[in-house]
Amino acid sequence: MARLNINGKVQDVKVEGDTPLLWVLREQVGLTGTKYGCGVAQCGACSVHINGEVVRSCSMPVSAIKAGDRIVTIEGLSPTSTHPIQKAWVALDVPQCGYCQSGQIMAAAALIAKKPKPTDADIDEAMTNICRCGTYQRIRAAVHQAAAATPAAKSKAKA
């Protein structure tokens, strides 16, 4: 049994402690926006936020999550899908197949929360998620666009 705060809602889930958070989210909680891509923390399709930090949930056993940890998934990023990153993603038609994009968006949202005006080097460092469709050019452009559209103070408060 684990007690988890997911997208602001505290719930108890009946799982073994070694179950990766990814599969708890997908199979017990029913939040399938977070994706399985590799299972070994390489691709980032499973990225979620825990207390504002990007975490690759496929390699995070649910037992390692502490009481009070705030987990945010793609479904909880914005109730209206209007987080600046999401708006920029829509404006530039970033996704192709879209499968990796939940993770990309979570990584990007965490990045601009920490660095409201990221440089290309910041993006290279923070955005290590894999996209096989090759949307990288638009991801970079969209992160910059979101940063430009976001007042720095407000963005920091969201972390």
Place this chain on the structure above:
Amino acid sequence: MKTPNLSRRNFVVGTAAASGGLALGLHLPLLAAPAKAGAAVLPATEVNLWVAIRPDGACVIRIARSEMGQGTFTGLAQLVAEELECDWSKVATELITPNQNHATKRAWGEMGTGGSRGIRTSHDYVRRAGATARLMLMQAAADKWSVPVAELTTENGVIRHAGSNRSIGYGEVAAAAAKVAAPDPKSVKLKDPKTQWKVAGKPMKRLDTAEKVNGSIKYAIDVSLPGMLNAAIAQCPVFGGKLAGYDEARIASMPGVKKVIKVNDSTVAVVADTWWHAKKALDALPVRWDEGENAKESSPLIAARLQEGLDAPQAYKSRVVGDAMAAIQGSAKKVEATYSTPFLAHACMEPMTCTAKVTADRAECWVSTQNAEASHAALSEASGVPLANCEVYRHTLGGGFGRRGGNQDYTRQAATIAKEFPGVPVKLIWSREEDMTHDFYRPISACKLAAGLDAKGNVTGFYGRISGQSINAYVNPASVGADGKDERQVQGWYEAAGDAQLGYTFPSLLIEYAMRNTTVPVGPWRGVNTNQNGVYMECFIEELARASGRDSVEFRRALMGKHPKHLAVLNAAAEKGDWGKPLPPGVFRGIAQFMGYGSYSAATAEVSIKPDGKVKVHRMVLALDCGHVVNPDQVAAQVEGSVAYGLSAVFYGDMTVEKGRIVENNFHTQPPIRIDEMPKVETVMVPTYDFWGGVGEPTICVVAPAVMNAIFAATGKPVRQLPLTKSKLA
């Protein structure tokens, strides 16, 4: 139901009931979607096979092809909407199912989505469907108003009669239009794309982006059905090896485990309540494999086999012009080189997955597929249920790239597993490791090239022999000639115009193919054989240009006089890629051109090499003539994507074979490029508006050779092997 799929399906059943239509799998952009799941959506009236219209004027455009990110839903909808003259802001798409297609003797035509055919082989009939639907709507309005149809005009889903200053929306006449006799589609005059398109040809936003940025879109891996079980699978690591046994008792008491199933001769699956439980139990399951003879296969053995094929006296002769060998021998200068390219995995981000539900008389599956009719057939075959009682619900693919086409191994497996649990849906998900080690890989090959140059540096003769594995020999052995004839393996070097024509004319030419197969399964991989053959041709042409002492572009131009479309694209890439203009210190430029999938491509690449040998690609300019451009922004997206897919192969792509099995099994050993390795990509479209070419695949074949030629420019040494990790560039 956790996913909106069922509610969508319920809606569509409503549509079908209301209209006598066959709609299924509605796909709505958020703008047109109801505010809340379950909110009432007014039923649409089917005007014809491709168009249904709701009373509020929303147009539901049916789609037969699969969406794997290439934007075909949007592009096909644009083509229909253009002729239909509907309101683009109220367009939704709806997927027809293979069983509907089967029941109507393929009324919707081909569903397979590969070979960059989605638009180029269906543009005519989908546009005619839009045009005939429009005429039917106009006729219904003319009848209602008792005016001649010729006096009516249409725009944005509204029919106007100027004479009486009346107007009516499509939604208001759809029901009447459905009863109007349909005009012969062949009699309809379609718009001129170059001068008359208003929706097609424009960079319309994708219809599926909104649901891809908030996690709401449901891929096949996200399917959730009442009572559903989950399966994890292990296939014999050695291709062709057999399942010898397993000890079910050892995992029987593990959490959630329901059953261990022998899926086929080489495959075992564990079924459990959740996938995580299934996977954990599978990992703990003692499995014995009979690896068999194929366990001897290895990369060194394959390399030796390919080398033997390069030197063998006999090979299939694909093109013979004059006596190239004699011409080369008698030339002032002779240039020779041998190139090679490895096996490559598709590594779609969504691993192979399918959910199936089978009873004695009905089988259903929920699947990501590039070929829904192949999924339908696989489901029927594996379940034993006749086709007519099988249904396939298509989901947006988490990548395709050729992996999810005709074979449908995962659909067959899911149906076989689900058969063991009658009436219970079972979701099969492959682990990434299974996905990478049981792919249908891009075939391995090597190529020996030789050419002669006269005293002025002109080519006298050209010889190319490819030795390598045949896709057709694996997929469809009957299609391969006894003499090793397989034209597909020389794709891109064809004489025939239109699809994958070689853009050069040589005074003498000999093209050969020596089929050398392996135990490794092979299949189409984005761009298929244009990838390897583009590397071989364009890198060797670069060697010739340098040997002749001429500029790379000038050298090519001299060989392209009879291929004006190839040449125009090369010129566009050279011009926009600043060919001949100075570069920053340490940065070098390369160029390549090639043709595949009915479209012409060329690229320049600007690279630098760090002291440690690491190559940085700074900028690529890709020119493309795909004839007609249906959505320029999505064409650019495909070009950008082809660079990433192509560069991943250039830098890292290498699936090696040891003891009969693939060694690289996840992204740590087989990494694609990440954002830091993505160059700035500029897309230059040079459409000639006189043909319909593909878009998803054509440009990938020039990515690798342009980069390799830039490295050649930087180091003075040609790169003849991929990936780059095989060459010392420091």
